[in-house]
Amino acid sequence: MALGxxxxxxxxxxxxxxxxxxxxxxxxxxFFPPKTPDGERHLWQAIRELEPLRPSFVSITYGAGGxxxxxxxxxxxxxxxxxxxxxxxxxxxxxxxxxxxxxxxxRYAGAGIHNVLVVRGDPPGxxxxxxxxxxxxxxxxxxxxSLVRDSGEFCVGVAAFPEKHPRSPDFESExxxxxxKVRSGADFAITQFxxxxxxxxxxxDAVVAAGCDVPIIPGIxxxxxVSQIERMATLSGAVFPQDLAERLRAVxxxxxxxxxxxxxxxxxxxxxxxxxxxxxxxxITLNRSTATREVWQNLSLGAQV
Numbered sequence: 001m002a003l004g005x006x007x008x009x010x011x012x013x014x015x016x017x018x019x020x021x022x023x024x025x026x027x028x029x030x031f032f033p034p035k036t037p038d039g040e041r042h043l044w045q046a047i048r049e050l051e052p053l054r055p056s057f058v059s060i061t062y063g064a065g066g067x068x069x070x071x072x073x074x075x076x077x078x079x080x081x082x083x084x085x086x087x088x089x090x091x092x093x094x095x096x097x098x099x100x101x102x103x104x105x106x107r108y109a110g111a112g113i114h115n116v117l118v119v120r121g122d123p124p125g126x127x128x129x130x131x132x133x134x135x136x137x138x139x140x141x142x143x144x145x146s147l148v149r150d151s152g153e154f155c156v157g158v159a160a161f162p163e164k165h166p167r168s169p170d171f172e173s174e175x176x177x178x179x180x181k182v183r184s185g186a187d188f189a190i191t192q193f194x195x196x197x198x199x200x201x202x203x204x205d206a207v208v209a210a211g212c213d214v215p216i217i218p219g220i221x222x223x224x225x226v227s228q229i230e231r232m233a234t235l236s237g238a239v240f241p242q243d244l245a246e247r248l249r250a251v252x253x254x255x256x257x258x259x260x261x262x263x264x265x266x267x268x269x270x271x272x273x274x275x276x277x278x279x280x281x282x283x284i285t286l287n288r289s290t291a292t293r294e295v296w297q298n299l300s301l302g303a304q305v
Contacts, residue, residue: 009114014086015155016115017187019056020215026056026280027296028088028217031287033060033071042287043075049289051083053296056280059088059117069096073104077111088157089113092121093144097136101144105151117157117190118144141177142184149185158182160189160216162199166237175206182212189214190282193221193232195241195265197272204277218273221284222291223262226252263291267298274299 009015019026029050034040047058060076062069072090079087089108091101108116120141133139138147141158148156158181164174178189191200200218207216223229226248233240244265251257270281281299283292 009155010109010153011112011114013112013114014057015187016057016086016088016157017155017215020188020217020279025274025278026217027299028056028280028282029058029292030219030282030284031058031060031075033062033075034287035071039287046285046287046289047079047083047085050285050292051085053293055085057086057088057115059090059282062090062092062094062119062121069104073107076108076113080111080113086115087113088115088117091116091118091144091148093118093133093138093141094121095134095137097134098138098147099136101137101147102151105148105154109152109154114153115155115157116148117159118148119159120144140180142180145181145184145186155187156185157188157190158186160191160203161237162191162194162196162203162218163237163239165192166235171202171206175203175210178203178207179210179212182207182214186214188279189216191216191219192236192238193219193284194238195244195269196239197269197276199239200273200278201276215279217280217282218270218278219282219284220266220270220273220295221286222259222266222295223248224255224259224286224288224291226258228286259291259294263294263298266291266295270295270299 031043031046034043058079060072062072076087076089079085091104093101118141138144145156145158148154160178161174164171168174168177194200204216207214230240247261248258251261273281283295285292
């Protein structure tokens, strides 16, 4: 169902979609844009520590409601020009007119960035609040996919939700929305973080049954902070397994023990997903490198680079 792309994009940049179809599992890292000088230091420390692992690609997210647009774009440009890493740009429709969106896409292309992940995005201020489109903007993610594909030679990724998006009334509706994004030109997908491998398999199988052959990369977040992951799970609608929660709460005051459990769980989850045919693993780093490096080492991903 996805539109075909050459193996390389303008400037010789690899297409993530084609990397995913090459047969060897990919692994990639996700960072978020810093809001303070100290945050920027942590971000670049993590990037430099993870760069030697030679990930397939890295991405920089948008803040809630598009609040970090300029920082996201500038950090992604810097990754493209100052590191050996392949950057994947993020783009959301929140608070952007169509003209603004085209301008951002053009800025990415000008920096040599042609792999883009597009998401509709959450409402600013309250992720669970009412979503109101920009009066001169877009309403649905599939429209944003079309806009990027119509703007030049891009490889476009989209979000996937193994447990369904919190706004979807049911799983069947979630699959229909996903298929619409693929039919609009999405070349691959990356999931929201989740904790049960069965949820990824269910989504993958439902998408295949709907006639879509598109790689869906699992998003994995090694737990390093109990209260933080519980808040994020609540906002995203992810089910936080009771047995994992109990193990983590029992050592909540011991950061080293928490990280050890988080790394162990993320390793086992990633191993099972790869065994089930996942095309790769996308690590959500929260701008820290230690836990991600430990999972990477446990998976022996270094043998693939």
